[in-house]
Amino acid sequence: GAVVSQHPSWVICKSGTSVKIECRSLDFQATTMFWYRQFPKQSLMLMATSNEGSKATYEQGVEKDKFLINHASLTLSTLTVTSAHPEDSSFYICSAPGRMTSGSTDTQYFGPGTRLTVL
Amino acid sequence: QKEVEQNSGPLSVPEGAIASLNCTYSDRGSQSFFWYRQYSGKSPELIMSIYSNGDKEDGRFTAQLNKASQYVSLLIRDSQPSDSATYLCAVTTSGGFKTIFGAGTRLFVKA
Numbered sequence: 136g137a138v139v140s141q142h143p144s145w146v147i148c149k150s151g152t153s154v155k156i157e158c159r160s161l162d163f164q165a166t167t168m169f170w171y172r173q174f175p176k177q178s179l180m181l182m183a184t185s186n187e188g189s190k191a192t193y194e195q196g197v198e199k200d201k202f203l204i205n206h207a208s209l210t211l212s213t214l215t216v217t218s219a220h221p222e223d224s225s226f227y228i229c230s231a232p233g234r235m236t237s238g239s240t241d242t243q244y245f246g247p248g249t250r251l252t253v254l
Numbered sequence: 255q256k257e258v259e260q261n262s263g264p265l266s267v268p269e270g271a272i273a274s275l276n277c278t279y280s281d282r283g284s285q286s287f288f289w290y291r292q293y294s295g296k297s298p299e300l301i302m303s304i305y306s307n308g309d310k311e312d313g314r315f316t317a318q319l320n321k322a323s324q325y326v327s328l329l330i331r332d333s334q335p336s337d338s339a340t341y342l343c344a345v346t347t348s349g350g351f352k353t354i355f356g357a358g359t360r361l362f363v364k365a
Contacts, residue, residue: 179342226295230353
């Protein structure tokens with residue numbers, strides 16, 4: 136099936152610094168990618184929709200100036216957490232819609248996630 | 255009302271039993287429904303997808319969809335300890351664009 140990678144898999148940073156997370160679709164093109172955040176024992180919360188060649192669409196309550204998204208190519212989207220604080224510590228997961236091999240409907244293929252710890 | 259609701263559990267079943275996981279959703283126009291399995295500290299992995307009313311079987315897994323009741327379920331037959339995980343119900347919105355996840359049900363299969 137389709138493969139989505141994320142880098143780094145984990146990162147520890149000091150409060151106030153910025154962290155960039157990359158999401159790549161390895162064997163398919165993705166004009167759209169999604170960024171989720173997951174706190175411990177909670178579900179995935181959609182943060183934003185990344186659109187290749189245009190601005191990202193942010194969900195209500197997500198600060199677009201804090202979580203910068205750039206979708207520069209059909210295989211790469213980046214999420215930059217600017218001026219990170221301890222409350223931003225979370226598991227960040229990206230996904231990209233791809234066509235299922237067994238059918239004709241798109242499904243979401245998830246990256247392995249990036250665990251961010253802000254000290 | 256949450257868009258996708260699941261019982262958080264934990265649901266505990268003995269090895270070999272049937273585990274039944276349930277999910278309701280609020281967007282009546284939703285067309286695509288998914289069950290994902292997530293192990294602790296890992297990303298979700300797709301278990302089943304279902305798009306039309308009725309049952310869909312894949313190995314030990316059966317997904318059931320009832321659009322009139324806005325209800326989707328997952329049955330796991332012959333449960334194994336390795337099935338112990340959090341199961342996330344996901345629904346694609348009526349625009350066919352965004353996927354919304356439930357909070358997940360934690361399943362424990364006791365050996």
